[in-house]
Amino acid sequence: MEKIEKIAETYRQLQTEICSTLENADGKGKFSCNPWKKEIGGGTTAVLQNGAIIEKGAVNFSFVKGKFSSRMEKLLDEKAENYAATGISSILHPENPWMPIIHMNVRYFALDNGISWFGGGIDLTPHIIEPEDASSFHRALKETCDRFDSHFYPGFKQWADDYYFLPHRNETRGVGGIFFDRLKFSNSEEFEKLFGFTVSLSQLYPAIYTEFMKKYANHPYSQREKRWQALRRGRYVEFNLIHDRGTKFGLESGGNTESILASLPANAAWEYNCTPEPDGFEEKTLKLLKKGVDWIQFKPNTK
Amino acid sequence: MEKIEKIAETYRQLQTEICSTLENADGKGKFSCNPWKKEIGGGTTAVLQNGAIIEKGAVNFSFVKGKFSSRMEKLLDEKAENYAATGISSILHPENPWMPIIHMNVRYFALDNGISWFGGGIDLTPHIIEPEDASSFHRALKETCDRFDSHFYPGFKQWADDYYFLPHRNETRGVGGIFFDRLKFSNSEEFEKLFGFTVSLSQLYPAIYTEFMKKYANHPYSQREKRWQALRRGRYVEFNLIHDRGTKFGLESGGNTESILASLPANAAWEYNCTPEPDGFEEKTLKLLKKGVDWIQFKPNTK
Numbered sequence: 001m002e003k004i005e006k007i008a009e010t011y012r013q014l015q016t017e018i019c020s021t022l023e024n025a026d027g028k029g030k031f032s033c034n035p036w037k038k039e040i041g042g043g044t045t046a047v048l049q050n051g052a053i054i055e056k057g058a059v060n061f062s063f064v065k066g067k068f069s070s071r072m073e074k075l076l077d078e079k080a081e082n083y084a085a086t087g088i089s090s091i092l093h094p095e096n097p098w099m100p101i102i103h104m105n106v107r108y109f110a111l112d113n114g115i116s117w118f119g120g121g122i123d124l125t126p127h128i129i130e131p132e133d134a135s136s137f138h139r140a141l142k143e144t145c146d147r148f149d150s151h152f153y154p155g156f157k158q159w160a161d162d163y164y165f166l167p168h169r170n171e172t173r174g175v176g177g178i179f180f181d182r183l184k185f186s187n188s189e190e191f192e193k194l195f196g197f198t199v200s201l202s203q204l205y206p207a208i209y210t211e212f213m214k215k216y217a218n219h220p221y222s223q224r225e226k227r228w229q230a231l232r233r234g235r236y237v238e239f240n241l242i243h244d245r246g247t248k249f250g251l252e253s254g255g256n257t258e259s260i261l262a263s264l265p266a267n268a269a270w271e272y273n274c275t276p277e278p279d280g281f282e283e284k285t286l287k288l289l290k291k292g293v294d295w296i297q298f299k300p301n302t303k
Numbered sequence: 304m305e306k307i308e309k310i311a312e313t314y315r316q317l318q319t320e321i322c323s324t325l326e327n328a329d330g331k332g333k334f335s336c337n338p339w340k341k342e343i344g345g346g347t348t349a350v351l352q353n354g355a356i357i358e359k360g361a362v363n364f365s366f367v368k369g370k371f372s373s374r375m376e377k378l379l380d381e382k383a384e385n386y387a388a389t390g391i392s393s394i395l396h397p398e399n400p401w402m403p404i405i406h407m408n409v410r411y412f413a414l415d416n417g418i419s420w421f422g423g424g425i426d427l428t429p430h431i432i433e434p435e436d437a438s439s440f441h442r443a444l445k446e447t448c449d450r451f452d453s454h455f456y457p458g459f460k461q462w463a464d465d466y467y468f469l470p471h472r473n474e475t476r477g478v479g480g481i482f483f484d485r486l487k488f489s490n491s492e493e494f495e496k497l498f499g500f501t502v503s504l505s506q507l508y509p510a511i512y513t514e515f516m517k518k519y520a521n522h523p524y525s526q527r528e529k530r531w532q533a534l535r536r537g538r539y540v541e542f543n544l545i546h547d548r549g550t551k552f553g554l555e556s557g558g559n560t561e562s563i564l565a566s567l568p569a570n571a572a573w574e575y576n577c578t579p580e581p582d583g584f585e586e587k588t589l590k591l592l593k594k595g596v597d598w599i600q601f602k603p604n605t606k
Contacts, residue, residue, distance in 0.1 A: 034576065047575045058575070168560045230570065237571075238564075241544035242554070251545070257471045261541075262575050267533065268540075270567040272350045272361070273337065 003116070007108045007195060008063040008086040012044075014202040015061040015088055019046050021206035022059075022092070025213045028052035031059065036256045040066040045259040049266070053099070053213050057092040058262035064255065068111060071252060080111035087120075088202055089246060091263040092209060097229035099216035100126035100133065100174065101236060103263075104205040105246060106198035118194045119181035121156070122205055123164050125174030127232040128225065129285045131298050133215075134175035137208060138295040141178050144204050148197045156180045161291040166239055171289040173239050228282050230269035237268045306419070310411045310498060311366040311389040315347070317505040318364040318391050322349050324509035325362075325395070328516045331355035334362065339559045343369040348562040352569070356402070356516050360395040361565035367558065371414060374555060383414035390423075391505055392549060394566040395512060400532035402519035403429035403436065403477065404539060406566075407508040408549060409501035421497045422484035424459070425508055426467050428477030430535040431528065432588045434601050436518075437478035440511060441598040444481050447507050451500045459483045464594040469542055474592040476542050531585055533572035540571045 019031040029051020035044045043062030048054055063086040073079060087107030094101070103123050110116035124137050138157070145152035156178035164173040185191040240247050240263055250260040276282030322334040332354020338347045346365030351357055366389040376382060390410030397404070406426050413419035427440050441460070448455035459481035467476040488494040543550050543566055553563040579585030 045575075049575060056573075056575070168554045168563075234567070237540060238544060241541060251471045258576050260471075261573065264537070264573040266574070267570060267572045269570045270359075270564065271569070272348075272352060272359070272565050273561050 003191070004063075004084050004086055004108060004110050010195075010199060011086055011088050011106070011108075011202070012061050012063075014199065015044065015046065015059055018059050018088070018090065018202065018206045019048075021210060022048070022054065022057065025206075025210040026051040026053050029054055029057075031057075034259075036259060038254065038256060040064045040254055043256065043259065045256065045262055047262050051095075053094055053096070053217050055093050055095040056262075056266045057090070058259075059088065059090040060259050060262065061088050062086065062255070062259070064253070066253065069253075072249075075249070078111055078113070078115060080113040080115070082112045083109065085109045089263070090205065093233070093265045094213075094216070096216050096219055097127045097221050097225035098130075098219040099212055100124045101233075101265075102205070102209050102212075104201065106202055107246075108195075108198075115184070117181070117185075118183045118198055120198055120201060121160060121163070121177060121179035122201060122208075123160055123174060123177030123179065125164075125232070125236060126285070127229040128281045129175060129288045131288070131295070133212070134288075134293075134295040135298055136211075137175065137177065140204060140208055142296060144200050145178065145197075147200070148193055152180075152197070153178065158292075164239070165291065166235065166243065168242075169235065169238070171235070171286070172291055173236065173289075175288070175293070175295060176291075225281075227269070228276075230267060231271060231274060232285075233265040233268040234270045237264055240264065306494070307366075307387050307389055307411060307413050313498075313502060314389055314391050314409070314411075314505070315364050315366075317502065318347065318349065318362055321362050321391070321393065321505065321509045322351075324513060325351070325357065325360065328509075328513040329354040329356050332357055332360075334360075337562075339562060341557065341559060343367045343557055346559070346562065348559065348565055350565050354398075356397055356399065356520050358396050358398040359565075359569045360393070361562075362391065362393040363562050363565065364391050365389065365558070365562070367556070369556065372556075375552075378552070381414060381416070381418060383416040383418070385415045386413065388412045392566075393508065396536070396568045397516075397519070399519050399522055400430045400524050400528035401433075401522040402515055403427050404536075404568075405508070405512050405515075407504065409505055410549075411498075411501075418487070420485045420487045421501055422486065423501055423504060424463060424466070424480060424482035425504060425511075426463055426477060426480035426482070428467075428535070428539060429588070430532040431584045432478060432591045434591070434598070436515070437596075437598040438601055439514075440478065440480065443507060443511055445599060447503050448481065448500075450503070451496055455483075455500070456481065461595075467542070468594065469538065469546065471545075472538065472541070474538070474589070475594055476539065476592075478591070478596070478598060479594075528584075530572070531579075533570060534574060534577060535588075536568040536571040537573045540567055543567065 029048040031046040041064030046059045048057040065084040068080040089105045106120035142153040160176040160179035163179045332351040334349040344367030349362040351360040368387040371383040392408040409423035445456040463479040463482035466482045
């Protein structure tokens with residue numbers, strides 16, 4: 001398990017880089033860094049609240065070790081005595097409803113039975129879908145994936161469609177992105193490739209969001225868009241509390257609740273049987289929350 | 304399983320009575336009744352939004368039948384081919400932050416292996432705890448329980464403390480109430496007693512809330528209380544989406560999503576590491592969100 005010390009050190013540095021890039025782009029908000037220690041390990045939760053552009057953003061780093069409980073054995077279908085895990089997890093909720101929510105996670109998980117793997121993903125959740133943003137987002141992901149393995153993007157894109165999905169709403173969370181889990185390795189070359197991939201994603205993440213921050217910082221909006229944003233944030237809360245594996249694993253393994261739930265938006269709304277008017281941005285967005293959209297080739301069929 | 308038809312008919316009528324009592328007390332809001340039918344059965348979701356006192360309230364009736372899946376077998380630790388279930392489930396979110404959220408559920412669950420049972424509960428979630436309200440609430444529950452069985456209140460009160468609890472926050476959801484599940488019967492006398500108990504609770508529920516509506520309709524409040532209400536609603540959302548068995552069972556069994564999630568408040572808020580000032584109503588409330596408080600005998604030890 002000594003590999004994990006090196007990985008944790010790199011992830012810790014990447015957390016600092018991500019925060020500093022985002023602070024620069026925001027211009028006003030500052031991340032407050034909150035180190036925490038519990039029985040299972042520790043981490044640092046960096047949280048930015050009420051920035052100029054980012055309303056609530058969290059960049060968490062954690063490095064934990066513990067007993068591999070029977071509950072985890074069931075969850076992960078592996079047998080072991082102890083586990084160790086390290087990762088970065090981040091979500092950014094913008095003030096401007098035209099700007100998307102973004103999420104990134106990279107993680108390394110090691111069992112004392114010799115099995116270990118990388119997992120992670122980046123996905124984009126626009127409150128209002130602008131197809132050209134989804135396209136440029138997916139192109140950026142594909143470009144980074146392709147530098148490591150040409151099979152990564154197509155496989156991980158589909159995995160994201162399946163994972164970032166709310167079955168009870170029959171909606172994807174947003175326009176997807178990439179998701180991967182249990183990427184195992186059998187030699188040091190494979191290890192370096194996967195580790196390097198997670199490092200590149202951690203660098204790509206703030207770069208992608210900085211572009212959105214430039215584009216939408218001063219985009220005008222009305223109460224209608226803010227109301228819609230609160231309702232879409234409600235869906236985000238549903239996904240995170242009902243489905244998100246990291247949230248589930250974190251809360252069940254005795255992780256730091258405030259860090260785990262720092263992913264929740266500053267506010268959210270629910271309205272019974274909310275049905276948007278035909279042809280508004282709300283209905284157009286709902287129609288695009290589907291699995292299997294080829295965003296890179298996307299041509300809107302409405303004018 | 305023919306018993307269930309009679310129970311469902313009674314529950315359906317009780318739903319109408321609950322709605323009409325609450326509408327009268329609100330004076331402005333009206334319940335919109337939305338019947339729904341899916342493969343597994345149907346029901347009526349009655350929702351009141353933007354009343355004078357109730358900001359968002361739902362009274363659901365449902366009667367469903369279906370295959371008893373392997374997932375349900377695991378969840379309930381029973382073996383059967385088919386199940387049928389009927390129940391009323393209600394949550395009321397008031398506009399005024401001084402007024403508590405209330406929840407009630409009664410249900411009858413029958414398996415085709417001959418096993419069936421009643422379950423349910425009523426619990427109160429004040430945004431700001433007023434101990435005398437918690438006392439009168441628990442006294443009313445005890446009185447109704449005692450008319451059926453003197454063991455009901457003490458057992459079901461403790462069950463509620465354990466059930467309406469957020470382990471990740473180490474907080475009870477509110478001041479508890481009663482909770483019971485899998486109350487089985489072996490003859491018609493026992494059946495009538497349990498059925499009668501659920502009917503009495505369904506009648507007690509709007510009566511209790513009407514008293515709160517009278518007391519708090521015009522209670523003055525400021526932005527500070529509204530802000531706190533939104534944060535406490537966030538906790539309510541966490542409980543319902545992470546822990547609530549009815550929500551879980553409903554969503555997993557293919558129930559009506561809009562009906563199930565009508566329990567969520569109109570809005571909710573989250574703030575990282577929110578720590579209230581000492582001695583305010585916020586901190587006093589947090590200190591009382593504990594299991595095992597004897598609300599009936601409660602004497603506040605602060606002046």
